[in-house]
Amino acid sequence: MSRVVxxxxxxGVRNPxxxxxxxxxMIRHHANAVLFTLSEEDVAFYLDTMRELVELAHERGLLxxxxxxxxxxxxxxxxxxxFLARNPDARQIDSAGEPVPAACFNQPKFRDAMLRWLDAASxxxxxxxxxxxPHFFVFEWDAELAARKGxxxxxxxxxxxxxxxxxxxxxxxxxxxxxxxxxxxxxxAFLDEMSREAxxxxxxxxxxxxxxxxxxxxxxxxxEDVFALEAIDYVATDPYWNEKSDATWVEQxxxxxxxxxxxxxxxxxxxxEIWIKNFRVRKQQECFIPLATRISYEAGIRRVFAxxxxxxxxxxxxxxxxxxxxxxxxxxxxxxxxxxxx
Ligand SMILES: [Zn+2]
Numbered sequence: 001m002s003r004v005v006x007x008x009x010x011x012g013v014r015n016p017x018x019x020x021x022x023x024x025x026m027i028r029h030h031a032n033a034v035l036f037t038l039s040e041e042d043v044a045f046y047l048d049t050m051r052e053l054v055e056l057a058h059e060r061g062l063l064x065x066x067x068x069x070x071x072x073x074x075x076x077x078x079x080x081x082x083f084l085a086r087n088p089d090a091r092q093i094d095s096a097g098e099p100v101p102a103a104c105f106n107q108p109k110f111r112d113a114m115l116r117w118l119d120a121a122s123x124x125x126x127x128x129x130x131x132x133x134p135h136f137f138v139f140e141w142d143a144e145l146a147a148r149k150g151x152x153x154x155x156x157x158x159x160x161x162x163x164x165x166x167x168x169x170x171x172x173x174x175x176x177x178x179x180x181x182x183x184x185x186x187x188x189a190f191l192d193e194m195s196r197e198a199x200x201x202x203x204x205x206x207x208x209x210x211x212x213x214x215x216x217x218x219x220x221x222x223x224e225d226v227f228a229l230e231a232i233d234y235v236a237t238d239p240y241w242n243e244k245s246d247a248t249w250v251e252q253x254x255x256x257x258x259x260x261x262x263x264x265x266x267x268x269x270x271x272x273e274i275w276i277k278n279f280r281v282r283k284q285q286e287c288f289i290p291l292a293t294r295i296s297y298e299a300g301i302r303r304v305f306a307x308x309x310x311x312x313x314x315x316x317x318x319x320x321x322x323x324x325x326x327x328x329x330x331x332x333x334x335x336x337x338x339x340x341x342x
Contacts, residue, residue, distance in 0.1 A: 003302060003341045004032075004297075004302050004303070004304070004337045004338050004341045005032060005033050005063060005273075005302065005303040005304070005305075006030060006031055006032060006033065006303075006304050006305070006334040006337060006338070007026065007031040007032065007033030007034050007035065007062070007063070007065075007305055007306075008026060008031060008034065008035070008278065008305065008306050008307070008308055008309040008330075009034075009035040009036075009037065009067075009305065009306075009307045009308045009309065010022065010026075010034055010035065010036055010037070010308065010309045011036070011037040011039075011069070011308065011315075012314050012315060013314070014042075014046050014049050014050075014053070016049065016052045016053060016056060019053050019056060020056050022309065023056055023057055023060055023062065024060070026062075026309065027060060027061075027062070029327065029328075029330075029331035029334070030331050030334040030335045030338060031062070031334065032061065032062060032063060033062055033063040033064070033065065033305070034057050034062050034063075034064060034065070035064075035065035035066065035067060035130060035305065036050065036053060036054065036057075036064065036065070036066050036124075036126070037066070037067060037069035037077065037079070038050060038066040038067065038068065038069060038117070038120060038121060038124070038126075039068075039069040039070065039071070039077070039079035040070075040071055040079065040080075040081055040082050040083060041079065041080075041082075042069075042120075043116070043117060043120040044082070047120060047123065047124070050066075050120075050124040051123060051124040051125060053124075054066075054124045054125045054126055055125065058125065063127050063128070064125070064126045064127050064128070065126065065127065065128040065129075065130045065206065065305075066121050066124065066126040066128070066129060066130065067129070067130040067131070067132045068114065068117045068129075068131070068132075069132075071083065071103075071113070071114065071117060072084060072090075072102065072103030072110050072113065072114075073101050073102035073103060073137075074102050074103055074105065074134055074135060074136075074137075075131065075132045075133060075134055076132040076133035076208075077132065078315070078317070078318070081101075081103075083103060083110070083113050084101055084102070084103060087103070087107075087109050087110070087113075089109075090103050090104060090107040090109045090110050090156075091103060091104065091156070092104045092136065092137050092153035092154040092156060093153065093154055093155045093156040093159075094137070094148060094151040094152065094153050094154075094155070095151045095152050095153070095155055095173050095174075095175070096148070096151055096173075097155070098148070098151075100137040100139075100142075100145065100153055101137075101142075102136075102137045102153070104153075104154045104156045104158060104159060105134075105136075105154075105186050105187055105189075105190040106154070106156070106158045106159050106162055106186050106190075107156065107158050108158070111190070111193065111194075114194055115197060118194065118197050118198055118201055118203070119201070121198070121201070121203060122201040122202060122203060126203060127203070127204060128203060128204045128205070128206050128233070128234070129194075129195075129198040129203045129204070129205050129206070130205075130206040130207075130208060130236075131191060131194065131195070131205065131206065131207045131208065132208045133208055133209070133210050133218070133238070134187055134190070134191060134207070134218075135187075135210065135216075135218035135219060135220075136152070136153050136154060136183055136186075136187070136217075136218060136219035137153045137154075138216065138217055138218060139151060140217075152175050152179070152183075152217075154183075154186075155171055155173070159171065159182070159186070162182075162186070163178075163182055166182065166185070167182070180221055181221070183219040183221075184219060184220055184221040184222065184225070186219070187218075187219050187220055188220075188225055188226070188229070191207060191226065191229055191232075192229050192230070192231075195207075195229055195230075195231035195232055196230065196231045198231065199231040204233040204234070205231055205232050205233050205234070206232075206233065206234035206235070206236055206273060207226050207229075207232055207234075207235050207236065208235075208236040208237060208238060208273075208275065209223045209226060209235065209236070209237050210237070210238075211237045211238065211239040211253065211257050212237065212257060212260055213239065213253060213256050213257055213260075214239070224264050227264045227265065227267070227268035227270055228268065232270055233270060233271065234270060234271045234272070234273050234303065235261060235264070235265055235270050235271075235272060235273070236261075236272070236273035236274060236275060236303075236305075237257050237261060237274065237275070238274070238275035238277075238307070239253040239254055239257045239274075239292075240275075240277040241253070241277060241285065241288055243280075243282060243285075245285075245288075247287065247288065247291060250288045250291055250292055251291060251295060254274070254291070254292045254295040254296055254299075255295050255299060257274070258272070258274055258295060258296045258299035258300070258301050259299050261273075261274070261301065262299055262300045262301065271302075271303060272300075272301050272303070273301065273303040273304070273305065274292075274296040274301045274303070274304055274305070275305050275306065275307055276289060276292050276293055276296075276304065276305070276306040276307075276330065276333075277289075277292070277306075277307065278306040278307055278308055278309075278311055278312060278320065278326050278327070278330055279307055279308055279311070279312035279315075279318035279319070279320060280312070280318055280319070280320060281311060281320035281321065281326045282320075282321050283321040283322055283325075286320075286322070286325055286326060286329055289306075289326065289329045289330050289333055290329060290332065290333040290336075293330070293333035293334070293336070293337065294333065294336070297336075297337050297340065302337075302341070304334065304337060306330050306334075309327070310323055310324065310327050311323025311324060311325070311326030311327045311330075313327075
């Protein structure tokens with residue numbers, strides 16, 4: 001395999017006949033890896049189908065990632081969560097005492113559910129478990145709950161017990177430095193446990209953190225702490241532009257985040273990865289794709305992925321203006337990475 005790893009995420013199609021054709025197509029477009037989303041629905045109803053899909057990818061020499069797509073509402077992704085419907089007592093509780101549609105990292109039931117996800121990831125034969133954007137509930141991202149902006153999670157009974165154990169008192173309703181620290185430690189402890197469990201099942205681990213330069217309210221105070229987790233192999237980020245971003249923004253964000261990743265990855269012996277936006281790409285923004293890919297490569301990143309296959313053509317909420325053009329442009333950018341690595 002090339003020293004460079006490139007590939008797309010893939011979702012929405014579970015028919016092996018069509019997936020085989022798409023995998024061949026990806027390979028013709030300079031991919032040597034693929035990420036299959038492995039949602040709650042996939043694990044419940046498509047488990048052995050997913051195993052077939054991973055076999056098809058392996059037969060073709062592709063490296064296979066899977067991610068817990070929107071599991072419990074705490075990772076990135078568009079999938080719905082049956083876990084939340086069945087376990088309302090495992091939801092995060094906000095600082096005003098109201099639940100939010102996301103599971104709490106500290107709830108044993110959710111940790112058990114994630115162990116079942118890891119069993120599934122192992123069963124389907126994946127190579128890498130990708131922990132995508134783990135975060136405490138971000139109110140600004142939820143159109144229906146944005147009015148609660150200013151609140152924070154989590155004050156569920158389980159968090160109250162753990163907070164008392166760690167800090168020796170009742171959990172405040174105000175956002176104190178101890179609360180901030182508790183949230184940070186809660187996510188890290190979850191990732192530490194899950195990545196060790198993944199490794200014990202023969203899987204490698206990639207954590208995709210939200211871009212450090214974005215300073216989002218996801219609960220992690222110091223992103224560099226994820227590099228210290230014992231079972232982490234790769235650390236990624238995804239500085240996706242929005243509709244108003246210009247080329248200068250893309251250049252700065254990809255450069256800063258790529259350099260940050262490389263610095264911490266080198267110091268800790270991990271490998272950095274970066275994600276390029278291949279969804280909701282407006283026509284005039286297609287030039288950002290080769291720009292972001294080139295800047296990441298020049299910064300020293302050798303594992304470059306794009307979300308998602310075919311410019312996200314087949315999910316209308318994510319579809320790019322000209323998805324096939326996005327796909328061809330990303331393929332050319334991948335090809336350049338491989339050529340330069342020779
Ligand atoms: Zn909680």
